[in-house]
Amino acid sequence: GEDVEQSLFLSVREGDSSVINCTYTDSSSTYLYWYKQEPGAGLQLLTYIFSNMDMKQDQRLTVLLNKKDKHLSLRIADTQTGDSAIYFCAEIEGGGNKLTFGTGTQLKVEL
Amino acid sequence: DAMVIQNPRYQVTQFGKPVTLSCSQTLNHNVMYWYQQKSSQAPKLLFHYYDKDFNNEADTPDNFQSRRPNTSFCFLDIRSPGLGDAAMYLCATSSGRAFEQYFGPGTRLTVT
Numbered sequence: 733g734e735d736v737e738q739s740l741f742l743s744v745r746e747g748d749s750s751v752i753n754c755t756y757t758d759s760s761s762t763y764l765y766w767y768k769q770e771p772g773a774g775l776q777l778l779t780y781i782f783s784n785m786d787m788k789q790d791q792r793l794t795v796l797l798n799k800k801d802k803h804l805s806l807r808i809a810d811t812q813t814g815d816s817a818i819y820f821c822a823e824i825e826g827g828g829n830k831l832t833f834g835t836g837t838q839l840k841v842e843l
Numbered sequence: 844d845a846m847v848i849q850n851p852r853y854q855v856t857q858f859g860k861p862v863t864l865s866c867s868q869t870l871n872h873n874v875m876y877w878y879q880q881k882s883s884q885a886p887k888l889l890f891h892y893y894d895k896d897f898n899n900e901a902d903t904p905d906n907f908q909s910r911r912p913n914t915s916f917c918f919l920d921i922r923s924p925g926l927g928d929a930a931m932y933l934c935a936t937s938s939g940r941a942f943e944q945y946f947g948p949g950t951r952l953t954v955t
Contacts, residue, residue, distance in 0.1 A: 774847075
């Protein structure tokens with residue numbers, strides 16, 4: 733089976749960088765995603781990375797993928813109060829349809 | 844501008860009383876998904892449609908059914924809601940399997 737694990741909480745100060753980590757066990761994953769969920773809202777797709785990539789940068793977001801260790805991270809530069817939310821990593825198998833979500837990391841940004 | 848729309852946003856139903864949740868999309872995507880998300884948990888896939896082809900997850904209770912009358916709409920029917928079915932129900936769409944999924948805002952279901 734697939735297990736995707738994340739640390740539950742992360743607290744940072746406004747302006748600092750945030751790094752949210754994710755580990756997964758399914759080596760056949762082809763796409764890995766980061767979603768953001770604000771309180772009472774649906775999931776917003778932030779970014780994704782294909783499994784043959786090591787890094788992807790999109791404005792303040794940097795995704796790093798270490799396939800050997802099955803480790804995925806999301807770095808948010810210059811973290812703002814609006815970044816406070818729960819962040820889910822998710823994986824999808826090649827040719828499959830099922831997103832397997834991580835446990836979610838609650839990011840709290842303090843002034 | 845809304846791409847995946849869910850109605851209603853909040854639904855209260857009585858124990859055992861059938862309820863239907865609605866999802867519509869303006870993206871013309873082939874695939875539509877229904878997820879259940881309980882408090883402080885990750886979303887859990889219930890089933891999905893690839894066009895008219897219905898795909899049920901093995902552990903989805905029989906109490907949950909779905910209909911997709913056309914490309915734009917998909918419904919989640921809960922035949923006899925129990926207290927344990929109280930959750931946020933999320934609809935998502937994608938242009939094909941293994942492609943990124945776009946989520947609606949969710950419907951929060953309360954069972955009294």
